[in-house]
Amino acid sequence: MTDERTWSIAELADEFGVTLRTIRFYEEQGLLTPARNGTRRIFADGDRVRLGLVLRGKRLGFPLEEIKKIIGMYDAEPGEVGQLRYLVDQIEHRRAELEQRRRDIDATLSDLAELERRCRADLDRLTG
Amino acid sequence: MTDERTWSIAELADEFGVTLRTIRFYEEQGLLTPARNGTRRIFADGDRVRLGLVLRGKRLGFPLEEIKKIIGMYDAEPGEVGQLRYLVDQIEHRRAELEQRRRDIDATLSDLAELERRCRADLDRLTG
């Protein structure tokens, strides 16, 4: 059976290390769509997962608008053939983008490694 | 001999696909420090490299302030032992950050691959 547990806004904020304002803002932007009990927001497991995806996107430096599109791809209905082709196309696009990022990261890591090597050499020289 | 070629602001902007305003802004923020001929900016090879580093940092989603610190590490003087230790520390910090990013990228790529697999399966089913 599916996990029936739910969370309050404060619980989620606490768990993910964000503020209440942030979560409300994400809902306002259509990134989250929690249920309601009266006016109170009720977060189900799916909402939790989505928040995780949003924050992962943020760590990657994507703007929220981009993140929204990416997450949107996850829960798109199969729909018709044209939509599916379009979606596959989008996926390719994102993949290329991410692979470029990984190259940038690797280049930077390589630069940092070289820098660290030089630093350690200097340290060895200075401290004997 | 070192490459003595220089560039105008427009040449650099063109080469890197940014606006003049962007380059001027980067100078204002201390990310670039081109020489001058009167009021005109003269960019040497080092300035070009720095601009490349700035833009790579941007592709990675770092704010300019962070980028400034990172680039600052590249051309820090060896200096004293304490500074070197601090620098090595900083490098470690950045490295950890970047490695987290790479994990996020790999996770996302994996998600996208799974998504694409499902899309292609749907397409196969629909188109025979």
Next chain:
DNA sequence: ACTTACGTTAACGTAAACGTCAAGTAGCGG
């Protein structure tokens, strides 16, 4: 001398992603 190209500073405008009050509501223990 006039235009065109290329450059300059100064200053105001803008969009994103929240922070930060302010003012109100809803439930619960005492």
Next chain:
DNA sequence: CCGCTACTTGACGTTTACGTTAACGTAAGT
């Protein structure tokens, strides 16, 4: 009923990273 706690919706403020005029200088081509 009182006060506390957790929650709500505005609404304005803030920072970052530039865009966008405005107003001007300079040097070359015709």
